[in-house]
Amino acid sequence: MNLLNEHDTLSLAKLRDVLIRLEDTIIFALIERAQFALNDNIYKPGVYEYDDGFKGSFLGYFLHEIETVHARVRRYTSPDEYPFTSPLPKPILPLLDFPPTLHKNDINVNKDIIERYLQDIVPKICVPGDDLNYGSSATRDVECLQALSKRIHYGKFIAEAKFMDPKEQPTYIRLIQAKDREGIMELLTNRTVEEALLKRLRRKAMIYGHDITESGEIVLDDQQPEQNQKICADVVVDLYERFVIPLTKEVEVDYLLQRLDGWQAPGK
Numbered sequence: 001m002n003l004l005n006e007h008d009t010l011s012l013a014k015l016r017d018v019l020i021r022l023e024d025t026i027i028f029a030l031i032e033r034a035q036f037a038l039n040d041n042i043y044k045p046g047v048y049e050y051d052d053g054f055k056g057s058f059l060g061y062f063l064h065e066i067e068t069v070h071a072r073v074r075r076y077t078s079p080d081e082y083p084f085t086s087p088l089p090k091p092i093l094p095l096l097d098f099p100p101t102l103h104k105n106d107i108n109v110n111k112d113i114i115e116r117y118l119q120d121i122v123p124k125i126c127v128p129g130d131d132l133n134y135g136s137s138a139t140r141d142v143e144c145l146q147a148l149s150k151r152i153h154y155g156k157f158i159a160e161a162k163f164m165d166p167k168e169q170p171t172y173i174r175l176i177q178a179k180d181r182e183g184i185m186e187l188l189t190n191r192t193v194e195e196a197l198l199k200r201l202r203r204k205a206m207i208y209g210h211d212i213t214e215s216g217e218i219v220l221d222d223q224q225p226e227q228n229q230k231i232c233a234d235v236v237v238d239l240y241e242r243f244v245i246p247l248t249k250e251v252e253v254d255y256l257l258q259r260l261d262g263w264q265a266p267g268k
């Protein structure tokens with residue numbers, strides 16, 4: 001997808017559209033996970049013994065294997081990040097001329113995201129207990145984590161777009177040079193966008209979380225409103241409010257703090 005605007009810099013509007021689309025991905029991934037019980041055993045180390053000596057939980061093993069494949073494959077498209085000794089084929093698609101850090105970690109699930117997902121989200125969306133669907137549960141966890149990680153790491157692109165806004169750039173440069181984390185955070189925060197997002201998310205979670213009949217009615221049981229919701233809208237809103245948005249902004253600030261390293265403003 002082309003995320004550039006008419007000046008060939010990243011378009012903030014297009015990036016925001018991507019984040020809106022990712023809301024759907026995340027809600028549906030959570031709905032998929034919520035079909036299965038908590039299955040705590042997949043999060044405990046020592047339940048299985050792995051052939052290759054891996055120590056950790058079943059989910060940890062699963063993620064480790066998946067990320068290894070991603071890293072192996074990705075070196076063809078982002079060779080700068082993988083200092084392998086053998087020469088690598090040139091990427092088929094030319095990489096956009098962004099700072100190399102923009103490409104890093106865009107798929108890797110990081111520790112913070114995993115911890116908060118396991119402590120805060122899974123116990124709220126799954127019934128406690130064990131239905132022995134370990135493979136299915138772990139697969140859904142991987143999908144949730146990848147979607148969350150992607151969304152949160154999009155903060156780098158968002159931050160780049162904000163930095164390239166000519167009206168804002170001088171202020172960003174001043175704050176970055178002063179290493180003023182709070183000032184950068186304040187400048188990149190857009191409360192109107194955040195409020196609109198949370199409202200939209202609640203409606204989406206409510207709508208996507210209900211079945212719809214062939215004539216288009218939403219199946220609601222007034223006697224048991226909780227029972228026929230596949231996912232609780234409050235949990236999804238809370239997830240974004242306390243976890244997804246703050247981490248995205250953290251990524252934005254971290255990205256901007258290193259934005260001037262080795263950079264010269266055009267024309268200087």
Ligand SMILES: C=C(O[C@@H]1C=C(C(=O)O)C=C[C@H]1O)C(=O)O
Nearest residue numbers: 158188189190191193194245248
């Ligand atoms: C992502 C952006 O930056 C910030 C983070 C937001 C988010 O994570 O949803 C929303 C608005 C901004 O406060 C944006 O401006 O769109």
